[in-house]
Amino acid sequence: MAVYTEVADQDLDAFIAGYDIGEASSLKGIAEGVENSNYLLQTDRGVYILTLYEKRTKAEDLPFFLSLMDHLAARGVDCPTPLHGRDGVALRSLSGKPAAIVTFLQGRWPRQIVLAHCQELARAMAKMHLAGADFPLFRANSLSVAGWSAMAHSIDGNADSILPGLSQTIAAELAHLEKSWPDSLPTGVIHADLFPDNVFYLHDKGGRSERLSGLIDFYFACNDILVYDLAICLNAWCFEPDGSFNVTKARMMIAAYAQVRPLSVDEINALPLLARGAALRFLLTRTYDWLNTPEGALVKRKDPLEYVRKLRFHQSVSGPNAYGLGAYGFAPETMD
Amino acid sequence: MAVYTEVADQDLDAFIAGYDIGEASSLKGIAEGVENSNYLLQTDRGVYILTLYEKRTKAEDLPFFLSLMDHLAARGVDCPTPLHGRDGVALRSLSGKPAAIVTFLQGRWPRQIVLAHCQELARAMAKMHLAGADFPLFRANSLSVAGWSAMAHSIDGNADSILPGLSQTIAAELAHLEKSWPDSLPTGVIHADLFPDNVFYLHDKGGRSERLSGLIDFYFACNDILVYDLAICLNAWCFEPDGSFNVTKARMMIAAYAQVRPLSVDEINALPLLARGAALRFLLTRTYDWLNTPEGALVKRKDPLEYVRKLRFHQSVSGPNAYGLGAYGFAPETMD
Numbered sequence: 001m002a003v004y005t006e007v008a009d010q011d012l013d014a015f016i017a018g019y020d021i022g023e024a025s026s027l028k029g030i031a032e033g034v035e036n037s038n039y040l041l042q043t044d045r046g047v048y049i050l051t052l053y054e055k056r057t058k059a060e061d062l063p064f065f066l067s068l069m070d071h072l073a074a075r076g077v078d079c080p081t082p083l084h085g086r087d088g089v090a091l092r093s094l095s096g097k098p099a100a101i102v103t104f105l106q107g108r109w110p111r112q113i114v115l116a117h118c119q120e121l122a123r124a125m126a127k128m129h130l131a132g133a134d135f136p137l138f139r140a141n142s143l144s145v146a147g148w149s150a151m152a153h154s155i156d157g158n159a160d161s162i163l164p165g166l167s168q169t170i171a172a173e174l175a176h177l178e179k180s181w182p183d184s185l186p187t188g189v190i191h192a193d194l195f196p197d198n199v200f201y202l203h204d205k206g207g208r209s210e211r212l213s214g215l216i217d218f219y220f221a222c223n224d225i226l227v228y229d230l231a232i233c234l235n236a237w238c239f240e241p242d243g244s245f246n247v248t249k250a251r252m253m254i255a256a257y258a259q260v261r262p263l264s265v266d267e268i269n270a271l272p273l274l275a276r277g278a279a280l281r282f283l284l285t286r287t288y289d290w291l292n293t294p295e296g297a298l299v300k301r302k303d304p305l306e307y308v309r310k311l312r313f314h315q316s317v318s319g320p321n322a323y324g325l326g327a328y329g330f331a332p333e334t335m336d
Numbered sequence: 337m338a339v340y341t342e343v344a345d346q347d348l349d350a351f352i353a354g355y356d357i358g359e360a361s362s363l364k365g366i367a368e369g370v371e372n373s374n375y376l377l378q379t380d381r382g383v384y385i386l387t388l389y390e391k392r393t394k395a396e397d398l399p400f401f402l403s404l405m406d407h408l409a410a411r412g413v414d415c416p417t418p419l420h421g422r423d424g425v426a427l428r429s430l431s432g433k434p435a436a437i438v439t440f441l442q443g444r445w446p447r448q449i450v451l452a453h454c455q456e457l458a459r460a461m462a463k464m465h466l467a468g469a470d471f472p473l474f475r476a477n478s479l480s481v482a483g484w485s486a487m488a489h490s491i492d493g494n495a496d497s498i499l500p501g502l503s504q505t506i507a508a509e510l511a512h513l514e515k516s517w518p519d520s521l522p523t524g525v526i527h528a529d530l531f532p533d534n535v536f537y538l539h540d541k542g543g544r545s546e547r548l549s550g551l552i553d554f555y556f557a558c559n560d561i562l563v564y565d566l567a568i569c570l571n572a573w574c575f576e577p578d579g580s581f582n583v584t585k586a587r588m589m590i591a592a593y594a595q596v597r598p599l600s601v602d603e604i605n606a607l608p609l610l611a612r613g614a615a616l617r618f619l620l621t622r623t624y625d626w627l628n629t630p631e632g633a634l635v636k637r638k639d640p641l642e643y644v645r646k647l648r649f650h651q652s653v654s655g656p657n658a659y660g661l662g663a664y665g666f667a668p669e670t671m672d
Contacts, residue, residue, distance in 0.1 A: 008447050009539060025442045025538065028376060031365030040364060040376060042442070047378075106361045106378070111344050202361065203345060 005037045005052045007095050015094045018085040019101065021045050032197065035219060037097075040104075047104045049080060052097040057219050059098050064139045065218050066090050066100060068132070068189060075131035078124065078214035080105055107200030107213030118237050118249045119256040120212040121199050125191065125233065126260035128215065129226045132189030141192060141222035143281055145181045148174055151284040158291050162304055170284070173311065177277050182225065182270050190229035193220040195236045227267045230257055231274035234323065235282065235310050243309050251324025268320050275314040283307035341373045341388045341431050351430045354421040355437065357381045368533065371555060373433075376440075383440045385416060388433040393555050395434050400475045401554050402426050402436060404468070404525065411467035414460065414550035416441055443536030443549030454573050454585045455592040456548040457535050461527065461569065462596035464551065465562050468525030477528060477558035479617055481517045484510055487620040494627050498640055506620070509647065513613050518561065518606050526565035529556040531572045563603045566593055567610035570659065571618065571646050579645050587660025604656050611650040619643035 007015075007027065016024050022045040030038040030049075037052040053062060066082045070090070073081040080102035082090040092099055110117050141147075152170050159166040191198075198217040201210045230253070238249040254271075257263070286304035293301050317323075343351075343363065352360050358381035366374040366385075373388040389398060402418045406426070409417040416438035418426040428435050446453050477483075488506050495502040527534075534553045537546045566589070574585040590607075593599070622640035629637050653659075 006447060009444065010448075013539075024444075026440075027444055029367030031367045042383075047383075104362075108345065108360075108363055111342060203349075 004054050005095050005097050007039070007050075007052070011095055015092065015099070016041075016043065018087070018092060019083055020086055021048065021083065021101070033217070041101065048083065048101045049104055050094075050099065050101050052094055052099045053219075054097065061139060061219075062091050062098055062100075064137045065221060067137055068135060068221055069102065069218055071135045072128060072131050077128050077131050078105070078212065079128075079218070080214070080216055105200050105214040105216060107202045109197045109199055110201055110210070113196060113237055113249070114210065115249055115252055116210040117196070117199070117201065118233075118253040120201065120210060121194065121233065121237065122230070122253045122256035123260050124199075124212050124215060125194060125229055126257045128191065129188055129229070129261055135189050139222045141190075141224040143192070143220070143285065144222075144224055144228070145177055145277060148280060148284060149178070151288060155284070155287050155291055159287050162287060162290060163308060166287070166304075166308065169308065169311075170280070170287075173276065173280050173315075177273070177280060180273055181277065182266075182273070185225045185227060185267055185270055186264075187223060188226050189221060190224050190226060191215060191218060191221055192224065192229065192232065193217060194229065194233050225270075225274065226261075227263065227270065228274050228278065230254065231271060232278040232281075234271070234275050235278050235307070239310060239313075243306075245313055245322075247322070247324045254323060254325065268325060271320045271323060271325075272314055272317050276311060279307050279311035279314055283311060340390050341433050343375070343386075343388070343431050347431055351428065351435070352377075352379065354423070354428060355419055356422055357384065357419065357437070369553070377437065384419065384437045385440055386430075386435065386437050388430055388435045389555075390433065397475060397555075398427050398434055398436075400473045401557060403473055404471060404557055405438065405554055407471045408464060408467050413464050413467050414441070414548065415464075415554070416550070416552055441536055441550040441552060443538045445533045445535055446537055446546070449532060449573055449585070450546065451585055451588055452546040453532070453535070453537065454569075454589040456537065456546060457530065457569065457573065458566070458589045458592035459596050460535075460548050460551060461530060461565055462593045464527065465524055465565070466597055471525050475558045477526075477560040479528070479556070479621065480558075480560055480564070481513055481613060484616060484620060485514070487624060491620070491623050491627055495623050498623060498626060499644060502623070502640075502644065505644065505647075506616070506623075509612065509616050509651075513609070513616060516609055517613065518602075518609070521561045521563060521603055521606055522600075523559060524562050525557060526560050526562060527551060527554060527557055528560065528565065528568065529553060530565065530569050561606075561610065562597075563599065563606065564610050564614065566590065567607055568614040568617075570607070570611050571614050571643070575646060575649075579642075581649055581658075583658070583660045590659060590661065604661060607656050607659060608650055608653050612647060615643050615647035615650055619647060 012024055012027060022043040024041060024043050026042040027050065028040045030040055035056050036054050039050040041048045041050045053059065069079055069082055072079050083101040083103065084090045085092060090100055152174055156167055159170060194215065199215055200213045202213045203210045233253065234250055238246050238253065240246050283304055286302050286307060290301050290304050348360055348363060358379040360377060360379050362378040363386065364376045366376055368374070371392050372390050375386040377384045377386045389395065405415055405418055408415050419437040419439070420426045421428060426436055488510055492503055495506060530551065535551055536549045538549045539546045569589065570586055574582050574589065576582055619640055622638050622643060626637050626640050
């Protein structure tokens with residue numbers, strides 16, 4: 001569940017009074033999400049999402065996240081838009097926590113991933129990358145290669161309790177990635193957490209067509225290598241529930257991305273390494289959470305071993321052809 | 337949290353198609369509630385609550401609960417109303433579970449109880465008791481005096497791990513209640529779980545007035561002694577966070593109830609005993625849950641010791657005057 005902070009009636013009233021959205025008629029905690037307290041807020045004017053930022057989201061990063069949503073929404077990216085109070089301020093305080101209200105996004109994240117989801121996602125991600133090009137704020141990715149060593153250190157000695165040899169797997173992979181991580185690929189603002197539960201779709205009655213209605217949860221967004229975002233999605237969207245890699249989804253996802261934002265040969269060639277990095281990043285955080293989630297916590301721990309298997313897959317590939325990218329298979333204009 | 341069952345997109349579409357409510361545009365799990373999976377469902381026609389009944393709610397009892405909501409709503413009691421499908425049926429099936437959609441109720445349960453909440457609640461409860469008088473279905477209260485012995489038995493030997501001497505406290509109280517439980521007080525349909533989180537209010541901007549917008553969660557409703565419902569509420573609403581009993585809230589709650597449904601002397605005199613029974617009932621279920629909630633479960637366990645303290649308070653009183661009922665203090669027409 002994802003409601004850590006209770007909101008008193010009087011506090012809510014005073015908070016809502018700072019906006020021009022009428023009076024609160026209902027506030028229900030939302031069970032999804034694990035980082036912050038999310039409420040569905042109804043007023044006589046409409047439906048909104050109220051978020052109280054818990055300690056894992058750093059308060060000093062919040063202006064970056066909220067400004068980014070404003071920036072992207074203004075450029076036609078489908079995402080929640082922060083509401084600004086009567087005084088023009090979006091980031092406020094409620095029940096002792098930083099808090100903001102954002103617009104409500106129709107749709108639902110997909111429980112079963114089909115090809116159309118991957119394509120729609122890739123197009124929206126590429127559009128977001130383009131729209132972020134002139135975003136004036138900067139936030140380093142604390143969960144990228146420079147931060148992995150400290151994360152690996154913090155779980156060292158305990159990782160083997162999850163899987164014998166896991167510490168050694170992590171150490172060896174980390175050494176390889178630190179040595180090989182690319183430093184000349186195009187960078188910009190990435191979402192960095194585009195898992196299926198952060199992407200909403202509306203589908204027709206028969207479930208035949210899937211239309212992306214928006215991206216949510218920008219609270220890991222940062223400046224990093226743009227195609228690293230795509231590598232995260234290869235991991236998050238293209239493995240089937242049985243653990244097998246769906247090369248068709250990967251190929252179509254990359255192709256759909258490149259239709260909106262053409263990929264260079266260097267970017268394509270870097271995908272296997274970036275996918276290994278993305279797998280290690282989620283392996284590290286999941287392992288840390290697994291080891292540090294207190295018993296009885298109201299958060300469902302995610303399985304680290306899923307990402308051991310994904311890492312091993314990417315370690316085993318010989319090049320981007322493993323993702324369905326036959327030479328000149330798509331976007332030939334960029335593969336000269 | 338309260339989402340145990342995931343709903344696949346196709347299943348949701350097929351389910352919604354059974355109703356005349358348009359198409360689903362959003363479905364969000366609600367963090368509140370512990371017994372069933374509750375979703376806030378939005379369609380192009382409105383907002384609804386979708387509930388999937390988990391195993392603790394017995395499927396054979398569901399027609400009683402849903403019919404009761406229909407019955408009460410038709411008589412002006414503010415509560416969710418089950419939606420009936422195109423075929424007239426309200427109780428349906430989704431994701432392998434019994435499921436129903438009910439109307440959405442505006443308002444919010446009170447985080448801080450003030451006198452006005454107690455009075456509004458008591459009036460609504462009395463109105464509900466009157467409205468249930470001609471409800472044609474019957475459901476025994478499995479969590480009343482006849483069931484306590486088996487419950488006490490199931491936790492015997494482990495209760496002392498929560499509090500030394502707790503088993504003996506329970507056994508002695510149970511013996512007293514079984515011997516003294518009244519059998520000639522007026523009976524009818526009671527809610528049996530009218531805790532603050534099952535009662536919604538709308539308040540004005542200043543938070544000065546509180547208007548009850550409805551009662552929810554009828555999944556413990558049953559036939560039992562009517563004022564037993566009031567005794568449950570004395571426990572649930574009239575103790576302050578520091579454990580002290582607020583006699584003013586109790587007196588005003590009872591008086592407000594009696595304004596709508598006059599109380600007999602026998603009913604008033606039985607209140608201390610019924611309040612002991614109510615305290616034991618929640619002590620038993622909380623103790624059972626405390627001992628049987630698996631580590632890491634996504635449910636927040638409620639403290640059994642809160643109800644040990646409430647039980648001891650009611651054991652210590654000498655009569656209904658402890659609840660502020662000076663002789664002929666209210667409703668004199670019934671105190672002849």
